[in-house]
Amino acid sequence: xxxxxxxxxxxxxxxxxxxxxxxxxxxxxxxxxxxxxxxxxxxxxxxxxxxxxxxxxxxxxxxxxxxxxxxxxxxxxxxxxxxxxxxxxxxxxxxxxxxxxxxxxxxxxxxxxxxxxxxxxxxxxxxxxxxxxxxxxxxxxxxxxxxxxxxxxxxxxxxxxxxxxxxxxxxxxxxxxxxxxxxxxxxxxxxxxxxxxxxxxxxxxxxxxxxxxxxxxxxxxxxxxxxxxxxxxxxxxxxxxxxxxxxxxxxxxxxxxxxxxxxxxxxxxxxxxxxxxxxxxxxxxxxxxxxxxxxxxxxxxxxxxxxxxxxxxxxxxxxxxxxxxxxxxxxxxxxxxxxxxxxxxxxxxxxxxxxxxxxxxxxxxxxxxxxxxxxxxxxxxxxxxxxxxxxxxxxxxxxxxxxxxxxxxxx
Amino acid sequence: xxxxxxxxxxxxxxxxxxxxxxxxxxxxxxxxxxxxxxxxxxxxxxxxxxxxxxxxxxxxxxxxxxxxxxxxxxxxxxxxxxxxxxxxxxxxxxxxxxxxxxxxxxxxxxxxxxxxxxxxxxxxxxxxxxxxxxxxxxxxxxxxxxxxxxxxxxxxxxxxxxxxxxxxxxxxxxxxxxxxxxxxxxxxxxxxxxxxxxxxxxxxxxxxxxxxxxxxxxxxxxxxxxxxxxxxxxxxxxxxxxxxxxxxxxxxxxxxxxxxxxxxxxxxxxxxxxxxxxxxxxxxxxxxxxxxxxxxxxxxxxxxxxxxxxxxxxxxxxxxxxxxxxxxxxxxxxxxxxxxxxxxxxxxxxxxxxxxxxxxxxxxxxxxxxxxxxxxxxxxxxxxxxxxxxxxxxxxxxxxxxxxxxxxxxx
Numbered sequence: 001x002x003x004x005x006x007x008x009x010x011x012x013x014x015x016x017x018x019x020x021x022x023x024x025x026x027x028x029x030x031x032x033x034x035x036x037x038x039x040x041x042x043x044x045x046x047x048x049x050x051x052x053x054x055x056x057x058x059x060x061x062x063x064x065x066x067x068x069x070x071x072x073x074x075x076x077x078x079x080x081x082x083x084x085x086x087x088x089x090x091x092x093x094x095x096x097x098x099x100x101x102x103x104x105x106x107x108x109x110x111x112x113x114x115x116x117x118x119x120x121x122x123x124x125x126x127x128x129x130x131x132x133x134x135x136x137x138x139x140x141x142x143x144x145x146x147x148x149x150x151x152x153x154x155x156x157x158x159x160x161x162x163x164x165x166x167x168x169x170x171x172x173x174x175x176x177x178x179x180x181x182x183x184x185x186x187x188x189x190x191x192x193x194x195x196x197x198x199x200x201x202x203x204x205x206x207x208x209x210x211x212x213x214x215x216x217x218x219x220x221x222x223x224x225x226x227x228x229x230x231x232x233x234x235x236x237x238x239x240x241x242x243x244x245x246x247x248x249x250x251x252x253x254x255x256x257x258x259x260x261x262x263x264x265x266x267x268x269x270x271x272x273x274x275x276x277x278x279x280x281x282x283x284x285x286x287x288x289x290x291x292x293x294x295x296x297x298x299x300x301x302x303x304x305x306x307x308x309x310x311x312x313x314x315x316x317x318x319x320x321x322x323x324x325x326x327x328x329x330x331x332x333x334x335x336x337x338x339x340x341x342x343x344x345x346x347x348x349x350x351x352x353x354x355x356x357x358x359x360x361x362x363x364x365x366x367x368x369x370x371x372x373x374x375x376x377x378x379x380x381x382x383x384x385x386x387x388x389x390x391x392x393x394x395x396x397x398x399x400x401x402x403x404x405x406x407x408x409x410x411x
Numbered sequence: 412x413x414x415x416x417x418x419x420x421x422x423x424x425x426x427x428x429x430x431x432x433x434x435x436x437x438x439x440x441x442x443x444x445x446x447x448x449x450x451x452x453x454x455x456x457x458x459x460x461x462x463x464x465x466x467x468x469x470x471x472x473x474x475x476x477x478x479x480x481x482x483x484x485x486x487x488x489x490x491x492x493x494x495x496x497x498x499x500x501x502x503x504x505x506x507x508x509x510x511x512x513x514x515x516x517x518x519x520x521x522x523x524x525x526x527x528x529x530x531x532x533x534x535x536x537x538x539x540x541x542x543x544x545x546x547x548x549x550x551x552x553x554x555x556x557x558x559x560x561x562x563x564x565x566x567x568x569x570x571x572x573x574x575x576x577x578x579x580x581x582x583x584x585x586x587x588x589x590x591x592x593x594x595x596x597x598x599x600x601x602x603x604x605x606x607x608x609x610x611x612x613x614x615x616x617x618x619x620x621x622x623x624x625x626x627x628x629x630x631x632x633x634x635x636x637x638x639x640x641x642x643x644x645x646x647x648x649x650x651x652x653x654x655x656x657x658x659x660x661x662x663x664x665x666x667x668x669x670x671x672x673x674x675x676x677x678x679x680x681x682x683x684x685x686x687x688x689x690x691x692x693x694x695x696x697x698x699x700x701x702x703x704x705x706x707x708x709x710x711x712x713x714x715x716x717x718x719x720x721x722x723x724x725x726x727x728x729x730x731x732x733x734x735x736x737x738x739x740x741x742x743x744x745x746x747x748x749x750x751x752x753x754x755x756x757x758x759x760x761x762x763x764x765x766x767x768x769x770x771x772x773x774x775x776x777x778x779x780x781x782x783x784x785x786x787x788x789x790x791x792x793x794x795x796x797x798x799x800x801x802x803x804x805x806x807x808x809x810x811x812x813x814x815x816x817x818x819x820x821x822x
Contacts, residue, residue: 366819385606403773410782
C-alpha cells in the first residue's frame with residue numbers, strides 16, 4: 001500500500017504541469033470514453049446490482065448503486081461541465097501591501113492528495129476524479145465492495161485516457177479488494193494523504209473521524225427539517241414538502257421531519273397526510289398529529305433518524321420558537337427550510353439556526369454541488385472547518401502566500 | 412470538566428447577541444484593565460520566570476515566557492488593534508443566483524468553541540481571547556504550567572471586564588492545574604469543542620493531532636530557509652539573513668538554513684560567517700562551507716532541526732534546482748525566502764515551492780499575523796486545510812448559506 005500511495009503522491013506533480021486547456025480536454029475525453037464504453041459499464045453495474053440483491057442490501061443502497069442510461073448520461077454531462085469550469089489553481093484570492101511595503105498575494109493551490117472513501121454510488125468515482133484532475137490533486141478512491149465492478153469499469157475509462165495523455169495513472173488510484181483492516185491502516189498515512197473525505201453510512205464516517213490522523217471532511221448524516229409557518233402559502237408548502245421527501249428519498253438532503261405551525265395544522269396536516277400516504281410514505285406523528293390522521297407515534301429516536309427512505313416525522317409546534325428549539329435539538333446542521341410569508345420569522349430562521357444550508361420557501365433538495373452552481377460536488381461537508389455544505393473545486397484547493405519585497409527586514 | 416465545557420459552549424450565544432460596537436468597547440476595556448493592572452501582571456510573571464529558571468527551562472522557553480513593559484505594551488496595543496478590526500461575523504463572502512432562481516448568500520459565522528493549547532507565551536492568552544471575542548467564538552485556553560501565574564493575572568483582567576458587561580465569564584475559560592491525562596480527555600470532547608489549536612513543541616502538537624477527535628489546526632515547527640542566489644544584492648542578503656536569525660531566534664519564522672549559490676560563496680560565506688559568529692551564532696556548514704570558515708559539519712539531523720536558538724546551517728548549492736530540492740526535502744512548508752535579482756528564478760521559487768509563505772527579497776520573520784496586517788494572530792497554521800500560514804479573525808470563522816426562494820422545488 002505504501003508504494004501505491006507514494007506513487008499517487010509523486011504523480012501529483014505531473015498535474016501541476018498541465019495547462020488549463022490540457023486539463024479541460026483530458027476531462028472531456030474521459031466523458032467521451034465513458035460514452036463509448038456505455039454497454040460495458042452498464043453490464044458491470046448489473047453484476048453489482050445482482051450481487052447487492054443477493055446480499056439483501058437496503059432499498060436506499062441499491063437505489064444509489066443502480067446505473068441506467070439516464071444516470072450514466074448525467075455522469076457524462078457532469079464530467080463535461082467540470083471540464084469547462086474555471087481553473088481553480090493559481091486564482092489570486094486576495095492581495096494587499098503591508099505596512100513595510102511588502103506585496104502579498106494569496107494564491108489558490110491544490111490540496112495535494114485527496115482520498116475519498118465511499119459506498120454504492122458509482123457516480124462518486126467520476127465526479128471526484130474529474131474534480132481532482134481539474135484542481136490538480138491526485139486522488140485515492142476507495143469504493144464499497146458492492147460497487148466494485150461499476151467503479152472499475154469507470155476507472156478503466158479514466159486510465160485509458162490518462163495513458164493517451166501520457167500521464168501517470170497513479171494520479172487516479174482506485175483501491176479494490178480492500179479489507180476493513182486495510183482501511184484502518186490507510187487513514188493513518190498522513191505522510192501520503194492530505195485529506196480524507198468519507199461518504200457513506202454513519203458508522204463509516206464515525207470510524208474514520210475517530211481514527212484518522214489525516215484531516216477529515218465529513219459527509220455525515222442529514223436530518224433535515226421543514227417548518228411550515230402559519231403564514232405559509234400552503235400550496236407551495238405542500239409541493240415543497242413532497243419534493244423534499246419523494247424526489248430522491250435516499251439523498252442526505254431529503255426532509256426527515258416536517259414541523260407545522262399549530263394555527264394551520266387542522267387544514268395543512270390532513271392534506272399533507274393524504275398526499276404523503278397516497279405516495280406510499282410512512283408517517284410518524286406527534287400526539288396531536290395522531291389525532292388528525294392515522295399514523296404511528298414519533299419517538300425521540302424517530303426525530304433523530306435519517307430515514308433515507310419513504311418515511312417522515314410530522315410534528316405540530318405552537319410557534320417559530322418551538323420549531324427552532326426542535327431543530328437545534330434534533331438537527332444535524334445540514335439543511336433546513338422555512339415556508340413562510342412572514343419577513344421577521346424568515347429572518348430569525350436564517351439567522352438563529354446554524355445549519356450549513358438554510359432555505360426560505362424552497363426545497364432542501366437543492367443542497368447539492370450541481371444545484372448550487374459548482375458544476376459537480378465532492379460531497380456535502382458536515383464539518384465546520386475548511387468546506388461546509390456542498391463543495392466542489394474550491395473545497396479542493398488550499399492557498400499559499402507569495403510575498404514580494406525589496407530588502408525588507410522586520411524591525 | 413464536562414460542566415465547564417458545556418458552560419463555555421452555551422455561553423457562546425451571548426456573544427452572538429453583542430453588536431459590533433459593544434464587542435469593540437469590550438475589548439478596548441480589557442486593554443485598559445491590563446494597563447491598569449500592569450504591576451500585578453509583571454509581578455505574577457516574575458514568579459513564573461523564577462519557577463522556570465529553577466526548573467532549568469530552555470533559553471527559548473524563558474524568552475517566550477518573559478513579560479516586561481515593552482511586551483506588555485504590545486499585548487495592550489494588540490488588543491486595541493483587534494478591537495477596531497472589521498467585525499468578521501455576518502460578512503457576505505459570496506452571493507449568486509442559481510439556475511432555478513434561488514438567491515444564495517454565503518455568510519461568515521463564528522466557528523463556535525475554539526480551544527488553544529499552548530506553552531510559555533502569555534501574550535497568546537490575550538490575543539486569542541481578544542480575537543475570539545471579536546469573532547463571537549467562545550474559547551477554552553490551556554496554557555502551560557510554567558506560565559500559570561502570568562496567564563491567570565491576564566485572565567482575571569478579562570473576567571472582570573466581562574463581569575462589568577454582564578457577560579458569562581465562561582466565554583473565556585482558562586484551564587489551570589490541568590494534568591496530561593486531563594488534556595488527553597479534553598481533546599476527545601468533540602461535542603463541546605469545534606477546533607483545537609495546539610501551539611507549542613513538536614511533541615505537544617504531535618500528541619494532539621494523533622489523538623484528538625476534534626479538528627486540529629496545527630501550529631507546528633518552522634524549518635525556514637533562505638536561498639541567496641548568485642544575482643542577489645549581497646548587502647541586502649546579509650541584512651535579511653541576519654534579521655531572519657537574530658531578530659527573534661525563538662520564533663518559528665526564524666531562518667534555520669541558509670543556502671548560498673556556489674558562484675558567490677567565496678565572497679558571501681566569509682561575510683555571513685563573520686557577522687553571524689560575531690553575534691554569537693553557532694554555524695553548522697556543509698563540507699564546502701567548512702573549507703571557507705571554521706564551523707561544525709552539518710548532518711541531516713541539523714538540516715531537519717528547528718533550532719529556535721542562535722544556531723544556523725549554511726550550505727553551498729550549485730544552483731536553484733539544488734536549493735529547491737533541499738527545501739522540498741528538509742523544509743516544513745512554513746516560510747522560505749529567495750534573495751535574487753533574477754526574475755525567472757524568483758518566479759520558479761515562488762511557484763514550485765509549496766510552503767505557506769514564500770518571500771522574494773524579504774525576511775522570513777514577516778510570517779506573522781500582525782505583520783501580515785491581520786491585527787493579531789491566533790497562530791501560524793502548518794495545516795493545509797481551513798487556515799494556512801498566519802491566521803487571525805478570518806480563520807476563526809466558518810460560513811453558512813442563506814438561500815431565498817419563492818416556491819422552488821428540484822426537478
